[in-house]
Amino acid sequence: MDTDMTPFAPTDGKALRHAFGRFGTGVTVITTRTAQGPLGMTANSFSSVSLDPPLVLWSAALRSKRHDAFAQAEQFCIHILSAEQQALATHFAGQGHDFTGFNWDDGPTGAPQIAGCLAAFHCTRFDVHAAGDHSIILGQISHAAACAGQGAGLLFDQGRFGAFAAKD
Template identity: 55%
Template sequence: MNSFNPGPEHAIELRAALGKFATGVTVVTTGTQTGPIGMTANSFTSVSLNPPLVLWCPAVVSERHDTFAQASHFAIHILTADQRPLSDAFARDAQPFHLCDWTPGPHGMPLIHGAAARLECATETVTLAGDHSIVLGRVTRVTTEDAVPLAFLGGTYGTVR
């Protein structure tokens, strides 16, 4: 057993501890005046069924942070096991839309086809929280597919079924 008080000197250990929690993998998209952008995020969770609220947390140091923090609408795509290349691509680049089928949705946000689930959202609030922002969104439309979702645990991709 390893115990420590979190701090800058234990950042690696804290990241490893948090990595013991399995998450899904999402790509969040929004529209801008210069075109669509997206980013991979595993900091996603449901908040409420009534009203339908979800949240995700972009890193403040991300070049895409401000665009998402200021967006009025966004879409969260819960990726399938077959969409791992999209996770990798959107982690590196804001606009690898040539790698997937997508259509423009309401409010200009790109809607990626084939995701296990897609949640179209209106931004409710954005709150700065340490080195990330908490983006709370009201779900306005849901689309689902019968597919195996992509999972992430301890720095490794996998599936849960």
């Protein structure tokens, strides 16, 4: 066993969250349209699943006030954020109904599409699975777009936002 590692009980939520946080991830904002208007949520639990059919997944916490709206949404859009979009990520991590100050339009499926992101995947809900204190939401991509230029993605690692340093 590696002597540089300190064991902990997997039931120790604080230690488990800290260990999970050591896995750096990209940052996304997921949007949908509700009866009350557009809704957004920041998530770093995004992953590609399949090319045929084109499937992606993300997870929503059950305790989130926005969980039910997203778990029941027929259509949603996943936005891959650029390193310059930390304010967008922070905004939608805290609340989801206020799109003021952000450039967006209704996308091809009706879910809001935020301008300036590195990529956008418009999805139809494929399935939702209960998974502990989260729901795993699978989406089948019906429309996709990526920015034409190069750009670094916004990363989240150990509770901090960041980006890769530029190559020399």
